[in-house]
Amino acid sequence: MDTLSRRGVLALSGGLGALAAGSGPSRAQQLASEAPHDPFVFAVQRSEAEWRAMLTDHQYEILREGDMEWPESSDLWDDYRPGAFHCRGCNLHVYSSEHRAEIDQGYVFFYHARPRTVLTDIDHTNVYTGRADDHRTMIEVHCRRCGSHFGHILRVGAEIVHCINGTSLVFLPNHA
Numbered sequence: 001m002d003t004l005s006r007r008g009v010l011a012l013s014g015g016l017g018a019l020a021a022g023s024g025p026s027r028a029q030q031l032a033s034e035a036p037h038d039p040f041v042f043a044v045q046r047s048e049a050e051w052r053a054m055l056t057d058h059q060y061e062i063l064r065e066g067d068m069e070w071p072e073s074s075d076l077w078d079d080y081r082p083g084a085f086h087c088r089g090c091n092l093h094v095y096s097s098e099h100r101a102e103i104d105q106g107y108v109f110f111y112h113a114r115p116r117t118v119l120t121d122i123d124h125t126n127v128y129t130g131r132a133d134d135h136r137t138m139i140e141v142h143c144r145r146c147g148s149h150f151g152h153i154l155r156v157g158a159e160i161v162h163c164i165n166g167t168s169l170v171f172l173p174n175h176a
């Protein structure tokens with residue numbers, strides 16, 4: 001399954017549709033250029049070779065390059081069983097089913113991340129229109145421990161939710 005580029009178009013009216021186009025700078029390049037003197041380092045550090053070895057190409061494009069999966073392409077988007085959602089990059093327990101938002105638009109939606117598990121970044125690519133003259137920014141969300149990309153915080157209808165790529169998560173259903 002191909003991924004959507006960060007420069008892709010994401011239409012939220014009537015459903016999360018998408019259109020791929022071009023590729024942008026890598027996530028590491030973006031972070032370095034935006035905060036060249038920031039001493040922050042992620043607790044889990046891996047080389048590109050190590051990331052490549054533990055992830056499929058598709059997973060690498062999502063987690064390490066910030067791409068977006070196609071709607072309804074993961075196994076998790078319509079799986080509402082109770083359980084824990086861990087970061088595929090470092091196994092941190094980042095989301096829980098108790099905060100799941102039942103929005104059937106092809107991604108995994110949550111009202112909240114677990115406390116102190118995610119960080120945000122400024123995504124300068126406007127995924128709503130994809131136009132260069134559209135300067136609205138998106139709130140990108142990633143793992144605070146390994147930096148892997150999860151998705152975005154955005155508005156769906158009247159609600160602010162985390163719109164997360166199922167590819168970025170490992171689901172551990174509760175064994176009741």
Ligand SMILES: [Zn+2]
Nearest residue numbers: 087090143146
């Ligand atoms: Zn992580």
